[in-house]
Amino acid sequence: MPTMADVARSAGVSVATVSHVLNGTRPVLPHTRQAVLDAVDALGYTPNTLARSLVTSHTRxxxxxxxxxxxxxxxxxxxxxxxxxxxxxxxxxxxxxxxxxxxxxxxxxxxxxxxxxxxxxxxxxxxxxxxxxxxxxxxxxxxxxxxxxxxxxxxxxxxxxxxxxxxxxxENTGPMADLVGHLVALGHRRIGLVAGLPGLSTTQERTAGYRQALTAAGLAYDEDLVVSGHSESAGAERATAALLSLPAPPTALVTANNAMTIGALRTLRERSLAVPDGIALCCFDDFAWADLFSPRLTAIAQPSxxxxxxxxxxxxxxxxxxxxxxxxxxxPCAFVHRTSCGCPERRDGAPGRPPAGTGGTTEPSAPLERGTAS
CATH class of the missing domain: 3.40.50.2300 (Response regulator)
Known part of the structure; x- marks a missing residue:
């Protein structure tokens, strides 16, 4: 197996120069650098990354x-x-x-x-x-x-x-508040939330956004309308079934991640509840095929x-x-406005505009950096 010394002899340079070319540790004249690279190709030299890491304490x-x-x-x-x-x-x-x-x-x-x-x-x-x-x-x-x-x-x-x-x-709280606020603006007063795994910050923040939207609309928080789907499809099936079994079931449903959206849709289909005629549905997390469902899913898209x-x-x-x-x-996230929320679809295939003040936009705000955790 060729060594760095072999490369140096072939290129007519020192071992140190070969090291500088391969590691980018010091500028090297273009013709010298090319000579080293040509020698590397000709000899089939492969750097020993393990040995290098022992010397530099870095493995890249x-x-x-x-x-x-x-x-x-x-x-x-x-x-x-x-x-x-x-x-x-x-x-x-x-x-x-x-x-x-x-x-x-x-x-x-x-x-x-x-x-x-x-x-x-x-x-x-x-x-x-x-x-x-x-x-x-x-x-x-x-x-x-x-x-x-x-x-x-x-x-x-x-x-x-x-x-x-x-x-x-x-961002989790504001976008969820926008999603729930949009449903409130459409006339919904009993909005169910299929929440994520307890203890996760994403679950806490999205639930806070849900409550924030209700408070802004003057609606009371009903703990029966918030059921954990444990951030998974099977859990969301059970959570959605529990919400639909309430004496006064929700007229709209919000799921807090994409896996739980699939579980909720499965339960709605088993209950023969059409979206949005039987129940409106919005989800946090857009995904590639959300636009292929009928109706198309209104969602919060994260910049994954x-x-x-x-x-x-x-x-x-x-x-x-x-x-x-x-x-x-x-x-920032983006509000992707489609039709599962119950908004009518225009002739051009796009949904009608969301009510003013709901945050219904597909344009995210500027990114925010903080020195503290939220």
């Missing part, structure tokens, strides 16, 4: 721990992470924590033991073991999609508003790929400046 690899990789939402996030990592010259190692607190710590530990330079994690509902491990081993980390309460790095009490790690997530790409950029900034203050980056 990122660990990604996200659950339910089969979920289209996380699949798109994965695509954003992979593309941004590749563009920056980093490889990607992936682990699935299964949304299990014990398993997620083991998954991240496995990535850490593979000497990744940093990790991107979508934390579970109870991530205390994970947070303790990351803090104890000083692992550069970015929390993705779900945020943590502002606490100190040792996992103790609240600090002056600074989250323990960098975080990248979507950009969330993944932004998480990579935030992690690389952390690696470049380990002592910089932590921050939370929130990206």
């Amino acid at each position: 690899s990122i660990g990604l721990a996200v659950s339910a990789i089969s979920n289209p939402y996380f699949t798109e996030i994965l695509q954003g992470v992979e593309a941004a990592a590749r563009e920056a010259g980093y490889s990607l190692l992936i682990a699935d924590p299964h949304d299990d607190p014990a398993h997620e710590r083991q998954a991240v530990q496995l990535l850490h033991e593979r000497r990744v330079d940093g990790v991107i994690v979508a934390p579970s509902a109870r991530p205390s073991d994970l947070v303790a491990y990351l803090g104890r081993h000083a692992v550069p980390a970015v929390f993705l999609d779900r945020v943590l309460p502002a606490r100190d790095h040792a996992g103790g009490g609240p600090t002056l508003g600074r989250a323990p790690f960098d975080q990248v997530c979507a 790929r950009e969330l993944g790409a932004r998480a990579v950029r935030v992690l690389l900034e952390r690696l470049a400046a380990p002592d910089r203050p932590t921050r939370t980056v929130r990206l």
